[in-house]
Amino acid sequence: MEKAKKYWRIKRWIFLIDILLNAVLLFFILYSRLSIVFRNKAMGMTLNPFGYIALYLLWFGALSYIVTLPLEYMESFVVEHRFALSPLTLGKWFKRHFKRTLVGAAITLIITEAVYFLLRRHPDNWWVLAGIGWVLFTIILSRLAPVLIVPLFYKYRRLDNENLKSRIFKLAAKAGTNVKGVFRINMSKETRKANAALIGIGNSRRIIIGDTLLDNFTDDEIEVVLAHELGHHKKWHIWKLFAFGTVATFIGLYTTNAVMKECLLFFGFNDISDIGAFPIFCLLLLLFSVLLMPLQNVFSRYLERRADVFALKMTRMPDVFIATMSKLAKQNLSDTTPNKFIEVMMYTHPPVSKRIKMAEKFKVKFL
Numbered sequence: 259m260e261k262a263k264k265y266w267r268i269k270r271w272i273f274l275i276d277i278l279l280n281a282v283l284l285f286f287i288l289y290s291r292l293s294i295v296f297r298n299k300a301m302g303m304t305l306n307p308f309g310y311i312a313l314y315l316l317w318f319g320a321l322s323y324i325v326t327l328p329l330e331y332m333e334s335f336v337v338e339h340r341f342a343l344s345p346l347t348l349g350k351w352f353k354r355h356f357k358r359t360l361v362g363a364a365i366t367l368i369i370t371e372a373v374y375f376l377l378r379r380h381p382d383n384w385w386v387l388a389g390i391g392w393v394l395f396t397i398i399l400s401r402l403a404p405v406l407i408v409p410l411f412y413k414y415r416r417l418d419n420e421n422l423k424s425r426i427f428k429l430a431a432k433a434g435t436n437v438k439g440v441f442r443i444n445m446s447k448e449t450r451k452a453n454a455a456l457i458g459i460g461n462s463r464r465i466i467i468g469d470t471l472l473d474n475f476t477d478d479e480i481e482v483v484l485a486h487e488l489g490h491h492k493k494w495h496i497w498k499l500f501a502f503g504t505v506a507t508f509i510g511l512y513t514t515n516a517v518m519k520e521c522l523l524f525f526g527f528n529d530i531s532d533i534g535a536f537p538i539f540c541l542l543l544l545l546f547s548v549l550l551m552p553l554q555n556v557f558s559r560y561l562e563r564r565a566d567v568f569a570l571k572m573t574r575m576p577d578v579f580i581a582t583m584s585k586l587a588k589q590n591l592s593d594t595t596p597n598k599f600i601e602v603m604m605y606t607h608p609p610v611s612k613r614i615k616m617a618e619k620f621k622v623k624f625l
Contacts, residue, residue, distance in 0.1 A: 259594065265341050266593040270604065272333045276326070281544060283325050284537040287318070288525055297534035311374055312367060314533050319363055330355065341591060343450050354411065354448065361407060369395070370536075377531035384530075385511035392507050396500065397459070404458040408466070412443040417467065422477045426465060426484055432572065433488040440465045442472060451590045454480070456487040459496075474589065479582040482573050489568030495561040502557055506550055514542045551603070558606040566613055567620070576621035583610050583617070 287293045300313035335351045338344035346354070372391055376384040408414075417423045417440045430437045438461060445453065445468035452471040458464055465487070471480060490496055518538055519530060527535040570576055587594050587610040594610040601609060608616075 261341070262587070262591045262593045265337070265591050266596070268337055269333065270600070272329060272337070273604075276329055276333075277544070277548060279326060279329060280322075281541065283322060284541045284544070287321070287537045291526075292321075293318075293534045293537050294526070297532070300533075307374070307378065308371055311371055311533050314536070315363075315367055315370060318536065319366070323359060338449070343591060344448065345446070345450065346448060350447075357410060361410065365399075374531060374533060381530055385508070385515040389504070389508040389511050393504050396503070400459050401462050404462045404464055404466075408443075408457070411448075412445065412466075414441040414443060414466070416440075417442050417472075419472070419477070422480060425477060425481055429481060429485055429572065430465075430488060433485075433492045433568075435488050435491045436463065438462070438464050440467070442467055442469055445470045446473075452586060453590075454483050454487060456484070456491060470589070475582065475585065476578075478573075478575060478578045479585065482569055482575060482579050482582050483586075485569035485572045486565045489565035489572070490561065493561075493564055493568060495565065498561065499558070502554070506554070510543065510546045510550070513546060514539065517542055555604065555606050556602070559608050562607045563613075563616070566608075566616060570617060570620045571624075576617045579617045580614050583613050586610070 296314050296317045297310070300310035300317070303313060304310050334355070335344070335346070335348065338346075344351075369392075373384070373388050376387050376391075380387055417426075423440050426440050427437065435456070437456070438458075441464060443466050445451070450470060452468055452474060454465070454467040454471050456463065456465050465484060467480065467484075471483065475483075515530075518535070521538055521542075522528065522530060522532075522535060525535065525538060527538075529535075566579075570579055573579070586592065592610055596605065596609055607613075
């Protein structure tokens with residue numbers, strides 16, 4: 259337990275430092291007028307707005323990558339190896355990290371180009387159109403991610419455990435969820451942590467199970483894990499989170515629009531569509547996301563508790579549920595008993611100790 263607490267204490271400090279580092283970097287780019295240098299240099303190379311925005315983002319992103327890389331290396335390589343959670347060599351870690359960066363950069367480019375197009379054409383109500391666009395983009399990405407993005411990092415293999423596969427399909431049918439396939443993914447090449455998920459929507463919906471889970475857990479235990487995931491779909495949690503995110507997006511964009519217009523002159527800008535003011539945009543969204551995080555986590559923990567209850571009712575195996583939570587906590591090095599402040603502010607799931615206590619109460623009440 260002490261090892262887990264130490265691990266997460268380090269991870270939380272890195273998380274807070276990362277937020278602070280990004281805020282400081284954004285302020286530096288603004289106050290040093292480096293953002294204006296990037297903008298002027300980009301516009302000197304092309305007057306096409308899509309072109310100079312892409313060039314600006316290239317230089318902005320390169321600087322951000324260089325500044326934040328040491329902290330990312332510390333968090334996802336040094337710390338993970340210190341606690342024996344990663345088998346990656348430095349070369350393989352950097353390759354995967356760089357690939358993730360490229361995917362993130364491509365998505366960021368698409369979103370930013372779309373937002374600045376709306377800022378140029380509709381400066382007064384861009385935030386409404388951007389919010390609608392974000393909703394549609396999220397749906398499309400959820401549909402395509404299992405077939406386009408996930409395979410970039412993990413290889414899908416059909417589950418060869420026919421007994422487990424049959425149990426999973428029966429469980430999905432019982433939950434009223436249509437699943438296109440059950441796949442094993444090679445998580446062990448990146449981490450020793452165990453996980454499984456039900457991803458995608460429509461025809462791309464599939465169950466993926468990490469080999470780290472398959473190789474260390476019984477069929478009963480894996481069934482309990484997947485019953486929890488199916489609970490999210492049965493109870494419409496995915497769409498509830500989506501609705502929450504949609505409302506938050508519109509509020510965030512509206513607030514950013516109002517505050518940004520008040521901040522432009524202070525930082526030496528006249529037009530909200532000026533790409534040089536991009537760091538202001540990022541700062542405001544960063545602040546909003548930090549302020550929203552506790553509320554978002556409260557809602558997430560509520561949904562996770564409901565999925566746990568669903569899993570217990572579906573499987574009727576509270577002892578297996580308890581054993582699974584304990585094994586997952588040990589393998590994933592989870593802090594099972596965080597203090598209340600940390601739980602409220604940073605936990606998307608109820609602490610393992612509370613999940614086990616809930617299962618024990620279920621056992622007494624229903625069995």
